[in-house]
Amino acid sequence: MTTRTPLGLIGGVALIAAAIVGFAAADAPAHAQVAAKVESQTRPNFGVLLDPPTRTYRNRGSHHRRYDYGRHRPDWRPGPYRPGGEEIVLVDCGGNPGTGAVEDAVRRVRPGGTLVIRARGGACVGWLNIDKPMTIIGEGGFDPRRWTSNPEPTLVAPDGLPCMTVAQGVRVEVRDMVFASLRAGDAACIVGYGAEIVMSRVGFRHAGDEAAIYADGGLLHIRDVVIDAQTIAPAIVADGAVLDAWEMVVTGAQSGLELIPGAGQTSRIVSTTLKGTGAPNAFGPRSIGVLIRSGRDYGRVEIENTAIVGYVEGVAIEGASVDIKNSRVGRSDKGVVLYNGELRLSDSRIRASTVGVAAASGHAVVVNNVFSGVREVIYAENRATVEASGNRVWSQYICRAQFRDRYNGRYEPYWRPGQGWECMYGSYPQNWWQDEDGLLGLPYQDDGYQLEGYRDYQGGRGWYDRDGRYIQDDRYQGEDRWSRGGRRR
Numbered sequence: 001m002t003t004r005t006p007l008g009l010i011g012g013v014a015l016i017a018a019a020i021v022g023f024a025a026a027d028a029p030a031h032a033q034v035a036a037k038v039e040s041q042t043r044p045n046f047g048v049l050l051d052p053p054t055r056t057y058r059n060r061g062s063h064h065r066r067y068d069y070g071r072h073r074p075d076w077r078p079g080p081y082r083p084g085g086e087e088i089v090l091v092d093c094g095g096n097p098g099t100g101a102v103e104d105a106v107r108r109v110r111p112g113g114t115l116v117i118r119a120r121g122g123a124c125v126g127w128l129n130i131d132k133p134m135t136i137i138g139e140g141g142f143d144p145r146r147w148t149s150n151p152e153p154t155l156v157a158p159d160g161l162p163c164m165t166v167a168q169g170v171r172v173e174v175r176d177m178v179f180a181s182l183r184a185g186d187a188a189c190i191v192g193y194g195a196e197i198v199m200s201r202v203g204f205r206h207a208g209d210e211a212a213i214y215a216d217g218g219l220l221h222i223r224d225v226v227i228d229a230q231t232i233a234p235a236i237v238a239d240g241a242v243l244d245a246w247e248m249v250v251t252g253a254q255s256g257l258e259l260i261p262g263a264g265q266t267s268r269i270v271s272t273t274l275k276g277t278g279a280p281n282a283f284g285p286r287s288i289g290v291l292i293r294s295g296r297d298y299g300r301v302e303i304e305n306t307a308i309v310g311y312v313e314g315v316a317i318e319g320a321s322v323d324i325k326n327s328r329v330g331r332s333d334k335g336v337v338l339y340n341g342e343l344r345l346s347d348s349r350i351r352a353s354t355v356g357v358a359a360a361s362g363h364a365v366v367v368n369n370v371f372s373g374v375r376e377v378i379y380a381e382n383r384a385t386v387e388a389s390g391n392r393v394w395s396q397y398i399c400r401a402q403f404r405d406r407y408n409g410r411y412e413p414y415w416r417p418g419q420g421w422e423c424m425y426g427s428y429p430q431n432w433w434q435d436e437d438g439l440l441g442l443p444y445q446d447d448g449y450q451l452e453g454y455r456d457y458q459g460g461r462g463w464y465d466r467d468g469r470y471i472q473d474d475r476y477q478g479e480d481r482w483s484r485g486g487r488r489r
Contacts (some may be wrong), residue, residue, distance in 0.1 A: 261299025294319020
C-alpha cells in the first residue's frame, strides 16, 4: 500500500493544474485556426462573381434527380472499372439476374475493344456502365422491319436502373441489340453526358416516368432504330446534344422528341416516323411530336421526309432555326407552332383540326405545302412575320364556295384565294391519307369540299341559284347558258 501525504496531494494538484494550463495554451491556436477557416469560407469570392463558370445547366422543368441510381437500388453495385486487356469479350448470361456477368465483361474489355452479348439462354440482366470507348454487339442480330414479331430482348435493365450509361468524352457504338427497361421508374434506358453514342439496328422497350434515351451534350447518332416508349415524357431528350436520326420509328410516348440544339453541328431528323398516342390537350404534359427548345446558343434543326402523327402539336419551336421539308404532319390540333425563332416549311403536308401554321413571334416562310382539315391555314400574331406562297388547301370549313350573279339570276361558284394559299376542289387523295393518319390505322376521312352538281356544271350544264342550289338545265349548255333564256331584268 502507498501512503498519501499532504505533500503528495499538493504535488498531484499542481500537476493537474499544469496540464490544464498546457491544454488551454494548445487550444488557443486551434480556436484561431477554426475562426480563420470559417472566415475564408464565408468571405465572398469576387473573382468567381465577376467571371462565372461558362457551364450552363438547362432546366427541362424538373430536377435531374432521375439519374441518381444509387438511391433507387443501393444493393446494385457495378463496382469500379479497371482497364481491361481483352480485345473481344463474349458474355452469355443465361438470364441470371444479379450475377454481375455483364458488369464484369465490361471491365474485361480493353479501351477500343468489342463486347459481344449472347442471349440464347435468356436475356442478360445488368447495367452497362461504360467509361471507355468500345463497341457493343448483340450476337443474335436485329431487323427493325420485324419489330411486330416481338423479338426477344438482349439486355434487360434492373428495376429502377438504366440499361447503359456512357461517361463524358467516351464514344460507344451499339449494334444489333434489343434493350428492355420495363420497370425503369425515374431512370432512362440510355444516358450519356457529353458522350458520343452511335446506334444502328437497335430496339427499345421502355416503360417508366422518363425518356428512353437521354443525352446531355455530345453526339447521338441513330440509324435503323425502333423505340417503343410507354411514358408521358418524350421518347428522346437531346439537351445540348447533336441528334442525327435516320430511319427511326418512335411509338407509345406522349411526346416524340425534345431537342435543345447547340451552336455547333446541325441536328438532322431524316426518314423518321413518330406516332403519338392521340392524348387530348387537357391530359398531362403537352403532347408534341418534335419540341425544339431554346438554349443559350442559337441552334439549327433540319427535318426531312418525316411523318409526325397523333400529337396535339406536330412541331413546336421555342427558339431555334428549323427547316422542315418533304414531311407530313397528321392527326394534330395544330400542325406547326412557332413560338419564337425561324421556320421554313416547304413541300410538306399538314393535316390539323384547327390551324396549320401558328406563329406567335419570329419569322416563318411557308411555301408549296398542302393543308387539309384546317379551320385556319395560317395564324400570325403581331410579333410574327409570315411569307406564304403556293400553298393548297382541302377543307370543308374554309373552302366553301361563294356565288355571284353571272346572267339573269343564274349564279356561278367561285373561291376567294387566301394570303399565300388557294382552295382545292374535290376529295382529298387517299394515298396521301395512308401516309398520314393511315399510319395510326384510322379509316379514310375526306377533308375535301364537295359542291352539289359541280361536275355537271364543269361539263357545261346547269347553274346555281343565289343560295348555292344546283339547277340542272340541258337546253342551254356551255357559254349559251350565260346568254340565252332566263328572266329579263
